[in-house]
Amino acid sequence: MEKLMITGGRPLQGTVSISGAKNSAIALIPAAILAESEVILDNLPLLSDVAVYSEILEELGATVSWEGSQMKIDPSSIKSIPMPNGSVKKLRASYYMMGAMLGRFKEAIIGLPGGCNFEPRPIDQHIKGFEALGATITNEHGAIHLHAKELRGNKIYLDVSSVGATINIMLAAARAKGATIIENAAKEPEIIDVATLLNSMGAIIKGAGTETIRIEGVSELHGCRHSIIPDRIQAGTYMIAAAATRGNVLIDNVIPKHMEALTAKMQEMGIGIEEYDESIRVIGASRYEHVDVKALVYPGFATDLQSPMTSLLTQAQGVSVLSDFVYSNRFKHVPELVRMGAKIRVEGRSAIIEGGRLNAAKVKAADLRAGAALVIAGLTVSEGVTEVTGVEYIDRGYDHLVSNLRQLGADVWRQTDN
Numbered sequence: 001m002e003k004l005m006i007t008g009g010r011p012l013q014g015t016v017s018i019s020g021a022k023n024s025a026i027a028l029i030p031a032a033i034l035a036e037s038e039v040i041l042d043n044l045p046l047l048s049d050v051a052v053y054s055e056i057l058e059e060l061g062a063t064v065s066w067e068g069s070q071m072k073i074d075p076s077s078i079k080s081i082p083m084p085n086g087s088v089k090k091l092r093a094s095y096y097m098m099g100a101m102l103g104r105f106k107e108a109i110i111g112l113p114g115g116c117n118f119e120p121r122p123i124d125q126h127i128k129g130f131e132a133l134g135a136t137i138t139n140e141h142g143a144i145h146l147h148a149k150e151l152r153g154n155k156i157y158l159d160v161s162s163v164g165a166t167i168n169i170m171l172a173a174a175r176a177k178g179a180t181i182i183e184n185a186a187k188e189p190e191i192i193d194v195a196t197l198l199n200s201m202g203a204i205i206k207g208a209g210t211e212t213i214r215i216e217g218v219s220e221l222h223g224c225r226h227s228i229i230p231d232r233i234q235a236g237t238y239m240i241a242a243a244a245t246r247g248n249v250l251i252d253n254v255i256p257k258h259m260e261a262l263t264a265k266m267q268e269m270g271i272g273i274e275e276y277d278e279s280i281r282v283i284g285a286s287r288y289e290h291v292d293v294k295a296l297v298y299p300g301f302a303t304d305l306q307s308p309m310t311s312l313l314t315q316a317q318g319v320s321v322l323s324d325f326v327y328s329n330r331f332k333h334v335p336e337l338v339r340m341g342a343k344i345r346v347e348g349r350s351a352i353i354e355g356g357r358l359n360a361a362k363v364k365a366a367d368l369r370a371g372a373a374l375v376i377a378g379l380t381v382s383e384g385v386t387e388v389t390g391v392e393y394i395d396r397g398y399d400h401l402v403s404n405l406r407q408l409g410a411d412v413w414r415q416t417d418n
């Protein structure tokens, strides 16, 4: 079993460069299925989810070569092969195979997604969107069967502004007949990134990043080259880690605009923030004020930073209230932080956090961002060694985590126990 070992108490110092966004990468790779020729993706993060996605495309017959942060995908030999089990079960975003395969072949059989299950994560809005485009959908023994004689554009109002449903409908609609309008679309930066790639492939998509997206279907898409936006959740995690250790860190290769909800909260706590064109410096202080945080859809505070933020709030004076309005039960990190001495109780969709010192402990990450929260907590503890298991979750979203933290002066290492 692999674990992360952390002797904390050292303020993080130096520069960390952020890789491309996981939540873009794992939508852009399946989007390449829609093209007839080679798609080149630059600034790709080296993550386990990305590796699984390249496996999925190879299983379908695509030629994938991956060198450093560049992936080349030649989808010209892709075939419509059912994927009820196997790799698709390993990650959440395999649901994008539904939209991409439907767009290209008008049919797909895809096993229900795996990934981080911090609470039930329905895909009813994805299904509603595909049905509106003319697909017939059945769930047979845990695999979704999708079929359409032809896909026709339609107006789709999403009941919840879902990132996955918005992207999935864009993928299928890009090669449908006529115009599709998505209302109450999600506005996350990763949606703009996917629309940018699709438009470079010859799609006609307008309004990505707003609540109304219009997609004019085209009969064919071609290859292109695209550079993935920086990962705002990784960036936010390092910003929080810098502040939690009362360090001074330049976070490079970020889009500061994407970080606004976090930077505003950190400034409210008394943390120094300097913004540059493509980087942000976080300057820790000896005392932080308590704040209330509400995780919301973009441009609100990201739910994916809610767990790391919980760890930072244990370092503030007084009582903070952190509520998650996207995932009301995303609190699997809380019992583990309590094992480390944190004073936190969960009431409904809120964690009530009383600032205080943490202790080293053996803790388990139950999902990706819970893992990030535990690493940050461990970095604040100077006595003893914090051991974090569940490293496979952390590897879904943070490439070079150990080397990045070590470069910033942290005493962190990976250990494998038999």
Ligand SMILES: CC(=O)N[C@H]1[C@@H](OP(=O)(O)OP(=O)(O)OC[C@H]2O[C@@H](n3ccc(=O)[nH]c3=O)[C@H](O)[C@@H]2O)O[C@H](CO)[C@@H](O)[C@@H]1O
Pocket (backbone or CB within 6 Å): 023, 026, 092, 093, 120, 121, 122, 123, 124, 125, 126, 127, 160, 161, 162, 163, 164, 165, 186, 303, 304, 326, 327
């Ligand atoms: C691969 C990826 O990009 N993952 C991100 C994506 O997940 P994901 O796309 O799965 O999340 P959604 O935006 O779809 O979920 C938002 C909310 O809508 C609900 N919902 C969603 C779809 C649906 O059909 N029905 C429904 O009720 C969910 O339960 C949740 O409460 O956005 C989440 C919210 O920012 C992030 O935490 C994830 O990191």
Ligand SMILES: C=C(OP(=O)(O)O)C(=O)O
Pocket (backbone or CB within 6 Å): 092, 093, 115, 116, 304, 368, 369, 397
């Ligand atoms: C929940 C996350 O990802 P996924 O939707 O891929 O499980 C995340 O990135 O925090």
